[in-house]
Amino acid sequence: MEKATQIFGLRAIIEAINSGDTIEKVFLQKGLRGDLFKQLEQTARKNRISISYVPVEKLNKLSDKNHQGAIATLSPIAYQDLETIALQVVESGKNPLFLLLDEITDVRNFGAIIRTAECAGVHAIIVGKQGAAPINGDTVKTSAGAVFKIPICKVDHIKDAVFMLQSMDIVVVAATEKTDSSIYDIDLKVPAAIIMGSEGRGINPSILKLVNHKAKLPLLGDIESLNVSVACGALLYEAVRQRM
Template sequence: MQEQTQIFGIRAILEAINAGETIDKVFLQKGLHGELFNELESLINKNAINKSYVPVEKLNRLTKGNHQGAVAQISPIAFHDIEILVTTIIESGKTPLFLLLDQLSDVRNFGAIIRTAECTGVNGIIVQKKGGAPVNGDTIKTSAGAVFKIPICKVDHIKDAVFYMQASGIKVIAATEKTNNLIYDISFKEPCAIIMGSEDRGINPSILKVADDKAKLPLLGDIESLNVSVACGAFLYEAVRQRLS
């Protein structure tokens, strides 16, 4: 499996996108204009590639080459198609267990969650194309290599994944403090997908509305929330406990 690589230069990135490379994120120089730069922006938007506008100093730190105002990170993994993955798991006779991450932004949290998901038999992780943490060196290191062992899918919107799971007979459970249900009141024995929210705002309200169930962890101390990767581990191991009993 390839290490994450960077490419720089507008033409090089255009060619990479057109060649079907899995681009994780493109860093673009703030305030830059020009015909070729506009063409790159248009192609990035058309392919729903994650992008960020940054000062030129950031690009200079990312590469020593002539970046022309654009640096792209190529993902070290190939992302899976959600429909093929869900169908394959259902047809295998396994009881599906999926994880949906609603714009989780910290790469170390992402890596830790991937590691726990692999250890608990999660069949696949679904993330949004835009706004989420990239799969980079820190993700790989924190996941202890689990990123290469568990299928990861990218979708335009997490809500699309929720609807697809529900249409496939998979119950969607939101991990949120905005409920009276404790994690121990919910059944994880049937086919299910667990949604974890972002570090700062949790699960998007519009996604909470369409979830089949909501559950929270009991918090007995003074601090009102857990780190998302720790909370995710608690949810996944409750699913494991129920399925083993």
């Protein structure tokens, strides 16, 4: 983890949150007590910042600074507001293409997906506040800098984003093996948003119930699944092919 993307100490982290710094996650030492500790917990939760309770050995591994039992990781980008971005795209007359990521946890997969999305002309990437991979040095490197060129929006729940996009007549397509429909049979020339699920679990069943279409890629070999970043590339470029 890059030292430049960290804040150390209870009071420093509280002040950073209150000043509006884009904090990805707060690591707190297990068993820590005290008024300042409670204040940090409350401040982080109020601002919907993910908290991870870890042994002191983990904190010492993250940093050799005097961390006081608390380390926060900063995002190198400022997250965008989804509603603002979506309205801008629709009002500009462009044909919207959005990408939603339901708890992609591997930073390199995340970076590769960001790179492909930028190349495919995706207007914004949408992630949830909980369970999503952080944007750190590995993400930036794997994205080849694309992380700075495409809007990334963070929402309380992916469901909220689905409802919002559908209210703007954007068709939501879930990439899942739990369907008989091929991606090649789905009309992606219309305003569309594609959802990719996590590496292990796939898309949350409660989200699958909300989408307009479910679609899968054909798998012709013996392996039962593709790497999520590879699958994402194939799906996005099917949209590109149809729109050209």
